[in-house]
Amino acid sequence: MNASSLPRWIDIGLLPVLNLIAALTVAGVIIAIIGENPFVAMGVMIKGAFVYDGALGYTLFYTTNFIFTGLAVAVAFHAMLFNIGGEGQAMIGGLGVGLVVLFLDSVLPPLLVVILAVPAAAAFGAVWGVIPGWLQARRGSHIVITTIMFNFIASSIMVWLLAGMLMAPGQMSPETRSFADGINLPLVYEVLQMAGFSVSRSPLNLSFVIALLACFGVWYLIWRTKLGYIIRATGHSERATIYAGHDPAKIIMLVMAISGALAGMMSLNEILGVQQRVILNFTSGYGFTGIAVALMGRNHPIGIVLASLLFGALYQGGAELDFEFQTITREMVLMIQGLIILFSGALAYLFMPAVVRIYSSLRKPTGSG
Amino acid sequence: MADLWLQFVLTIDATLRVATPLILCAMAGLFSERSGIIDISLEGKMLMSAFAAASMAALTGSPLLGLAGGILVSVALSLIHGFACVTHKGNQVISGLAINILASGLTVTLGIALFAQGGQTPFLNKSERFTDIVLPFAEQAEHVPVLGTIYKEIISGHNLLVWVALFSVIVTGYVVFRTTFGLRLRAVGEKPEAVDSAGGSVSGLRFQAVIIAGVLCGIAGTYLSTAHGAGFIREMAAGKGYIALAALIFGKWRPVPALLACLMFGFMEALAARLQGVEIPVIGNISTDLILVLPYFLTVILLAGFIGKASPPRSIGVPYIKER
Structure with missing residues (x-):
């Protein structure tokens, strides 16, 4: 018996949950070893992520970052490409936003500049994704290594x-001047307050809506269009693509462009949403977290939204740990993230044999086994 | 002119110091990747062992126990990598990435819990570190032109681990290319089914390879915190593991070319440090960021096949599934 003979709810529901529990258990043990109560820490994180005033807004703000970078990794995964370059693509996307705004904010009306900045984020990210794509497709260099190198190159360009x-x-600090007034994406709490709701302040902005639209777009592309079908076919066998009359190299480049564009759009949330200037290291690891998000979400937009919410809560709740504990800082979140990637990524099928055994022994009495 | 010569010699000396962790990690990567296991976790293993070594040295006062601690922790991470990639046939890149992120978080978390210094370890004084070994007659040699300066500045005055790193290249070359074990190791990275049908254990060989990689990364990490530096600082690996990986690829998965790539990348870093804010005639101020990015850039150019061709071991990244 193997994965394919298990019902879908076990494969996409139970196993990820078991992996998550395993990761959190190990994290809990480490917290206990350093002398804190893991359950208290968990409580603080949940309160910090959802309960406190404005917490949910912050959680959804971080969620937005992870949806973009998670989708970026997932789209590439469907063509069996491992894009570790989300971090660099997001940086260069932010550079695109910055260049458009800095050049145009004194000549064009703010609304128009914002409308131009959004595709700029996608286009710059796409370029930073398509180069490794081209190197893989036409020059045979491995995408994992080139995207790692491109992260470092992007980071140096930004510095x-x-x-x-x-x-x-x-x-004195390495950042651009502030954007002109009015050049930012509308903040959700401001819009809701105008509509008469009382909502507390948070950085959640229009990017969240764009991210959800991107989820729908990716779902539609991958499962509802011919191109999506070809992308998935390329992932399974390049020869199938050739037989179908398509050039796998072009598909690889296209997929990496889409992937890079999605990662690049993460910068909308940070740069056009809150910072209103380009700063160094605004990506702070979100690109790498996107890999964990895609793994947990099994490369499906719905799974990615759920996993992004989990990581958004971890980030926001993790910030709360800083205030509440002497010995726990937000690096704890990094540790938990590493454990989640280990268990739900590299050890994704750790519990499979056991689950298969239990499942088939439960099935046996009813006959088929 | 004499001043320029001294500057040059000092830069070469710095190159050796900067290149030491790169060399050790590149040899670690060589063992692992020659056996077919991608190792992007060089960075995380080095970081974690830097922390373990500095902690151990601070707590016991002995750099040798620090080294033991560093190696032990790094091997433990290697075993996790092996468990995920060999035993469970998990994705090797994902496993490596997980280890890197885990190490970033764990070092700071444990550092705060142990020493309450914001994630750093206490300053290590001379007796708790690997100190520079001044070779005999180094002081007298100063007066001998050219050769004397080279002897005093470049050859003498390095700590033990620098010599270990250079020695590791010879050992790696011998073990991987001149022994039966090395032959099997390379076979497992190229054609594991051949080793399997000859009665060798693919898993066993791959586990041995990742453990050796762990030992070497452990020495590299120890070098960072208890020889080159005087204590652990958060994120002190600072991408060196990835540069070592680039050097390994640049050296086409062979020990001596990888060593030369490490020295070249080390030289770039040493040069960048020396040129920081220095006005050069005609050219002016060189941006050190652009020098520091060269290793990554050159590796991309090499991989793209514009300078020679780097072909990895054939079965790299592919878990071995025994046919039944």
Whole structure:
């Protein structure tokens, strides 16, 4: 008996939950070893993520980042490409936003600049994704290694530009000048307050809606279009693509462009949503977390939204740990994240043999086994 | 002119210091990847062992116990990697990534719990570190032109682990290319079914390879915190594991070319450090960021087949599934 003979709810429901429980258990043991109560820590995180005033807004703000980077990894995964370059693609996407705004915010009306900045984020991210795609498709270099290298190259470009040409005059920290007034995506709490609801302040902005639209777009592309079918076929066998009359190299480049564009759009949330200037390291690891999100979400948009919510809650709740404990900081979240990637990614089928055994022994009395 | 010569010699000396962890990690990666296991967790293993070694040295006062601690922790991470990739046939890149992220979080978390210094370990004084070994007659050699300077500045005055790193290249070359074990190791990375049908254990060999990788990364981490540095600082591996991986690829998975790539990348870093804020005639101020990015950039160019061809072991990244 193997994975395919298990019912779908076990494969996409039970196993991920078991993996998550295993990761959290190990994290709990580590927390206990350093002398804190893991259940109290968990309680603090849940309160910090959902209960406190404005907490939910922050959680959904982080969720937005993870939806973008998670989708980016998932789209590439469908073509069996492992894009570890989300971090760099997001940085370059942010650079795209910055360049468009910095050049145009004194000449064009704010609304128009914002409308131009959104595709710029996607386009710059796409370029940073398509180069490794091209190197893989046409020059045979492995996408994992090139995307790792491209993260470092992107990071150096950002340091070089933000501490050089693009640095705000009279400033010491490596960042651009602030964008002109009105150049930002509308904040959700402001919109809701205008509509008469009383909502507390949070950085949640229109990017969240764009992220959900992107989820729908990815679902439609992968499962409802011919191109999506070809992408999945390329993932299974390049020869199938050739037989169907398509060039696998072109599909690989296209997929990496889409993947890069999605990662690049993460910068909308951070740069156009809250910062209103380009700062260094605004991606702070969200690109890497996208890998965990895609793994947990089994590369499906609905799964990705759920996994993003989990990581959003971890990030926001993790910030709360800093205030409540002497010995626990937000690095704890990084540790939990590592454990989740280990258990739900590398050890995804750790519990499979046991589950198969239990499942088939439960099935036996009714006959078929 | 004499000043320029001294500057040059000092840069070469710095190159060796900077390249040491790269060399050790590149040899670690060589064992692992030659056996067919991708190892992007060089970074995490080095970081974790840097922390373990500094903690151990701070708590016991002995750098040798620090080294033992560093190796032990790094091997433990290797075993997790092996358990995920060999035993459970999990994705090797994902496993490596998980270890890197885990190490980033765990070092700081444990560091705060143990020492309450914001994730750092206490400062290690001389007796708790691997100190520089001044070779005989180094002081007298100063007066000998050229050769004397080279002897005093480049050859003398390195700590034990620098020599271990250089020695590891010779050992790696011998073990991987001149012994039966090495032959099997390489076979397992190229054609595991051949080793299997000859009665060898694919899993056993791959586990041995990742354990050796763990030992070497452990020495590299120990070097960072208890030889080159004087204590652990958060994120002190700072991408060196990835540069080592780049050097390994640049050296086409062979020990001596990988060593040369490490020295070249180390030289770039040493040069960047030396040129920081220095005005050069005609060219002006060179951006050190652009020098530091060269290793990554060159590796991409190499992988793209523009300078030679780097072909990895054929079965790299593919879990071995025994036919029944």
